[in-house]
Amino acid sequence: MTIDQILFFILAAVAVATALGMVFSKNAVYSALFLVLNFATIAVFYLLLGAPFIAISQVTVYAGAIMVLFLFVIMLLGAESLPPGKVLRHQWIYASGLALILVGEAVYILLGRNAATGMIDRPDAFLNTVDSLREIGMALFTDYLLPFEATSILLLVAMVGAIVLTKQEKGGQK
Amino acid sequence: MDWTIWLEWTIKSLFVIFSLLTGFAYLTLYERRALARIQVRIGPNRAGWQGLLQPVADAVKLIFKEELTPAKADKLVFFWAPIITMVPSIVIAAVIPFGPTTTLFGREIVFSVADINVGVLFLMAVASIAVYGIVLAGWSSNNKYAMLGGLRSSAQMISYELSLGLGFVTAILLGNSMNLNDIVDAQKGMWFAVVQPVGALIFMIVTLAEVNRAPFDMPEAEQELTAGYHSEYSGMKFALFFMAEYQKMIAICMIAATLFFGGYREFWFLQNTFLSVDALWTIGAWQFQAWFLGPLYLLLKVVVLLFFMIWIRATWPRIRYDRLMSFGWKVLLPLSLVMVFISAVGVLLAQEIGPGYIWLIPVVSIAVGLFATAMIDLALRRKKYASH
Numbered sequence: 001m002t003i004d005q006i007l008f009f010i011l012a013a014v015a016v017a018t019a020l021g022m023v024f025s026k027n028a029v030y031s032a033l034f035l036v037l038n039f040a041t042i043a044v045f046y047l048l049l050g051a052p053f054i055a056i057s058q059v060t061v062y063a064g065a066i067m068v069l070f071l072f073v074i075m076l077l078g079a080e081s082l083p084p085g086k087v088l089r090h091q092w093i094y095a096s097g098l099a100l101i102l103v104g105e106a107v108y109i110l111l112g113r114n115a116a117t118g119m120i121d122r123p124d125a126f127l128n129t130v131d132s133l134r135e136i137g138m139a140l141f142t143d144y145l146l147p148f149e150a151t152s153i154l155l156l157v158a159m160v161g162a163i164v165l166t167k168q169e170k171g172g173q174k
Numbered sequence: 175m176d177w178t179i180w181l182e183w184t185i186k187s188l189f190v191i192f193s194l195l196t197g198f199a200y201l202t203l204y205e206r207r208a209l210a211r212i213q214v215r216i217g218p219n220r221a222g223w224q225g226l227l228q229p230v231a232d233a234v235k236l237i238f239k240e241e242l243t244p245a246k247a248d249k250l251v252f253f254w255a256p257i258i259t260m261v262p263s264i265v266i267a268a269v270i271p272f273g274p275t276t277t278l279f280g281r282e283i284v285f286s287v288a289d290i291n292v293g294v295l296f297l298m299a300v301a302s303i304a305v306y307g308i309v310l311a312g313w314s315s316n317n318k319y320a321m322l323g324g325l326r327s328s329a330q331m332i333s334y335e336l337s338l339g340l341g342f343v344t345a346i347l348l349g350n351s352m353n354l355n356d357i358v359d360a361q362k363g364m365w366f367a368v369v370q371p372v373g374a375l376i377f378m379i380v381t382l383a384e385v386n387r388a389p390f391d392m393p394e395a396e397q398e399l400t401a402g403y404h405s406e407y408s409g410m411k412f413a414l415f416f417m418a419e420y421q422k423m424i425a426i427c428m429i430a431a432t433l434f435f436g437g438y439r440e441f442w443f444l445q446n447t448f449l450s451v452d453a454l455w456t457i458g459a460w461q462f463q464a465w466f467l468g469p470l471y472l473l474l475k476v477v478v479l480l481f482f483m484i485w486i487r488a489t490w491p492r493i494r495y496d497r498l499m500s501f502g503w504k505v506l507l508p509l510s511l512v513m514v515f516i517s518a519v520g521v522l523l524a525q526e527i528g529p530g531y532i533w534l535i536p537v538v539s540i541a542v543g544l545f546a547t548a549m550i551d552l553a554l555r556r557k558k559y560a561s562h
């Protein structure tokens with residue numbers, strides 16, 4: 001095994017362990033922290049695949065921004081632990097069915113894509129050069145301009161929605 | 175891999191870590207003495223010559239203090255929170271170049287621990303991770319004051335991170351790269367603080383908020399929250415928070431110096447003299463590049479920037495929390511967006527028409543900055559009359 005492969009398996013173990021920890025933690029704050037660790041592990045995967053830009057964006061956006069907000073909300077609402085006995089009863093049947101479908105898809109893609117090694121092909125080496133940022137920027141603002149703008153409008157709508165929902169009525173409490 | 179690469183990495187990492195740790199120790203003394211001067215006192219001058227051994231005395235005192243863990247605290251998170259706060263404050267310095275690329279002992283040496291292409295993004299990522307330690311410390315203490323302090327600081331840091339990111343964007347636009355070495359090299363002719371003065375000023379204000387310094391030191395507003403997120407911490411755990419805060423100050427000053435004040439480069443008017451970091455010095459038959467001036471210039475710039483931080487702390491009252499938030503969201507964010515726009519247009523004009531057009535950026539941005547200040551003044555004045 002090469003160093004890359006050893007690293008991959010260690011990281012994979014950490015990623016699976018943190019994901020399980022996130023699901024099974026009784027305390028919501030611990031769940032959130034496990035999720036942060038999981039995101040960090042995924043970021044290291046991207047680094048291994050030679051994509052530093054995506055790795056660092058992963059840390060900034062998910063671990064740095066989104067999860068901090070999650071933690072913020074959990075702590076603000078004091079929702080660290082749910083009261084016992086409030087689990088939806090039939091949920092686990094649907095959940096395990098969906099999980100089976102997901103696992104089947106993943107196995108199909110892994111086996112179908114590169115049967116010889118079982119590992120996914122590495123992306124091209126150009127990702128690790130100075131130009132990779134330029135390439136991403138050019139791709140975003142030329143070929144993928146429409147999805148990019150659509151995403152930004154979606155975010156804007158969400159933001160306006162949040163402001164409308166929390167805005168106080170005129171003449172109400174000040 | 176060659177063992178000399180490992181040696182080079184080890185030496186560079188140790189240099190950065192030890193300069194940050196020593197910097198922290200003497201920054202506390204520097205701050206206390208400077209504050210004392212401003213308040214017409216003398217300050218600590220008993221331990222050693224001019225109080226130079228005071229940091230050592232403080233360290234010994236803190237080591238021997240008793241460490242308390244509140245009975246109802248979340249023990250695990252309570253233990254890890256100071257460490258999570260401390261690590262980013264050191265790691266963030268990894269990408270900052272402290273000298274020009276030079277040839278030493280027959281090999282090319284880059285004076286930064288990690289010379290990566292996404293350096294600016296790395297800074298952004300680490301800055302956004304730094305919130306965790308404070309939030310977790312506040313939560314795990316199981317104390318309402320600590321909790322409120324942690325929540326305030328997370329809200330504050332998230333809000334000001336946006337303007338911080340736009341400040342980074344300004345530097346990236348002007349330097350045409352995300353690599354910090356390239357950004358410093360691009361400031362050979364002129365500092366970005368001169369090309370985009372309003373952007374640099376906004377960046378400096380935002381960094382104050384980002385490291386929770388006065389007048390934005392909400393998380394530890396003594397009158398309201400006792401000591402904020404570290405109320406329950408004592409002994410060395412408290413010392414770690416203290417260290418993290420001062421190391422963040424140093425790191426953020428290094429970042430500001432790198433992005434806007436020419437980093438390790440000489441002052442732009444010394445560019446072709448023997449004081450330049452590119453100059454070749456000749457002593458007898460021995461000729462060498464003056465690379466060692468790089469760290470000295472960076473140190474000088476950091477000390478000056480730190481003095482401004484201390485000066486502001488000594489002279490400005492704390493801003494009320496809601497005003498802090500509206501200042502960040504309603505003033506700094508739109509203004510820094512406008513600055514990014516002006517810089518982008520200026521860079522484009524300079525590329526397409528002629529390099530002289532780059533000077534439209536400072537002219538237009540100062541005009542816009544003054545206009546914005548006047549409008550804020552007007553708005554505040556109206557509110558004052560209305561309340562009477």
